[in-house]
Structure formats: C-alpha cells, structure tokens
Amino acid sequence: MHAEIITLFPDMVRAVLDTSILSRAREAGQFTCGVTDLREFGLGNYRRVDDVPYGGGPGMVFRPEPVYAAVEAVEARLDGPVRRLLPSPQGRVLDHALAAELAREARPLVILCGHYEGMDERIMQGLAFEEVSLGDFVLTGGELPALAMLDAAVRLIPGVLGDDRSHQQDCFSEAAAGGLKYPQYTRPVVFRGMTVPEVLRSGHHAEIERWRAEQARQVTRTKRPDLAARKSGGNGA
Ligand SMILES: C[S@@+](CC[C@H](N)C(=O)[O-])C[C@H]1O[C@@H](n2cnc3c(N)ncnc32)[C@H](O)[C@@H]1O
Known part of the structure; x- marks a missing residue:
C-alpha cells in the first residue's frame, strides 16, 4: 500500500x-x-x-x-x-x-x-x-x-500486526459478525475482588468460543444497539 x-x-x-x-x-x-x-x-x-x-x-x-x-x-x-x-x-x-x-x-x-x-x-x-x-x-x-x-x-494488511488473528477478531470484523468484541482478561485471576470468568480458565475451547460469541452479542446489544439492529435486519429505532 x-x-x-x-x-x-x-x-x-x-x-x-x-x-x-x-x-x-x-x-x-x-x-x-x-x-x-x-x-x-x-x-x-x-x-x-x-x-x-x-x-x-x-x-x-x-x-x-x-x-x-x-x-x-x-x-x-x-x-x-x-x-x-x-x-x-x-x-x-x-x-x-x-x-x-x-x-x-x-x-x-x-x-x-x-x-x-x-x-x-x-x-x-x-x-x-x-x-x-x-x-x-x-x-x-x-x-x-x-x-x-x-x-x-x-493494520489490516496481512503481516503488519504480529498475529493476523488480532484484527480478524477485532470489533466490526467478520469473526465478530460486524459487531463488537467479547471482554478480555489477563493475569491475575483475582484483582480487587473481581475474578476472571471460570470458563476462560477451563481449557475447553468450544465452551470458550460459545462464551465469547454470547458475550460479544450482549456487548453489541448494550453498547451499540444500532449495530445489533442492523445485523438482525431491524431499523435500530
Ligand atoms: C476547520 S476544517 C473546515 C471546516 C469547514 N469550514 C466546514 O464547515 O465544513 C479544516 C479541515 O479539517 C478537516 N476536517 C475537519 N473536520 C473533519 C472531519 N470530521 N472529518 C474529516 N476531516 C475533517 C478537513 O480537511 C477540513 O478541510
């Protein structure tokens, strides 16, 4: 480019x-x-x-x-x-x-x-x-x-980011179905009483994927109802 x-x-x-x-x-x-x-x-x-x-x-x-x-x-x-x-x-x-x-x-x-x-x-x-x-x-x-x-x-040009999966899973990407991204966590497991969801520590990839997809839908509905409505064919009103 x-x-x-x-x-x-x-x-x-x-x-x-x-x-x-x-x-x-x-x-x-x-x-x-x-x-x-x-x-x-x-x-x-x-x-x-x-x-x-x-x-x-x-x-x-x-x-x-x-x-x-x-x-x-x-x-x-x-x-x-x-x-x-x-x-x-x-x-x-x-x-x-x-x-x-x-x-x-x-x-x-x-x-x-x-x-x-x-x-x-x-x-x-x-x-x-x-x-x-x-x-x-x-x-x-x-x-x-x-x-x-x-x-x-x-950042969307292949190879520019260290790992191309980064932008492939970002907000608005195909993986996010054009919506927002799921919540993310890193160490420590517990911080000031707030705990990383159990499922993310379970090692069950299919369950993690399901959890992320559901969270992404919820986040999109809550923060960007206009996007959620567009995806489901509504008018966002
Ligand atoms: C002070 S602005 C000119 C605004 C102009 N008088 C008007 O009312 O549309 C100067 C320049 O900033 C850029 N600019 C300002 N707002 C922008 C925006 N929302 N998106 C893209 N470029 C913008 C444009 O290149 C524009 O020519």
Missing part, C-alpha cells in the same frame, strides 16, 4: 508515521508513504496558500493554484492511476469497510489535508477528490483524519 500526504504540517504527519505499527510497517516495506509540504507550492515570497473568501465571511480559503501544483507534482512521480482522498466533514464516514477497502487498494492514495475555513470549490471540481469524514464534528485540519484512515487500513 502506498500513500502520499499533502499537508501544511509535515512534521505532525511524520511524527505519527514514525511511531509504532505505522513505522514498523514502513520499515518492513508493507506500507510506504510520501509527505509533501504544501507550502513549497505556495505563491510569492511568502509562499501563500490561502486567501480571503469571495463574498466575505470569516477565515481563509485554500487557493487552487498551490493545491493543483502540489497534486500534479506528487502524481507525476507516481506510475499510473491514483485514488484521491480528501478528509472532509462532508464525506463518507470512515468505517471498517472503507479501511479494508483502502488496505486492498492497488492504486497509490493521494491525500490532501485541508486547513483553515475551507477550500476553493474549484479544487473539488477539477480534482474530484473522494471525501472521507471522521464523523459529525469539525477538526482544525485534515492531518488527523488522514492518519486515522491510514492507521485503520495499514
């Missing part, structure tokens, strides 16, 4: 790419990622990338020229078609299905991180980014959503 992130804050992006699983996946060549500083494509001595909105109003808006120049420069280095992604509160909400789709994506991902009040509409008009949202709230920039997308996708 290859990604290119275009951002005004390359240090912020690199700090995450250089940490934990994303860093290890890059070292192992399972994931590669370029980071481009949008400022390098800014206009004039001050390398401006933004300007005031036509029609008035608060905040600044990305100008189209630096963005087009950055996208064109990045894509000129890549071979063949790309998938352009734009973190945006107006997009499709990131979920497990989209993360899995990105993990399988053969095309390089070109991700443009927005900032300020917004972007000139001609950026979307001419570059046709696919908008992806983290949810119904507004962040200051697209860096965190871009990294969230990559983190969620990269």
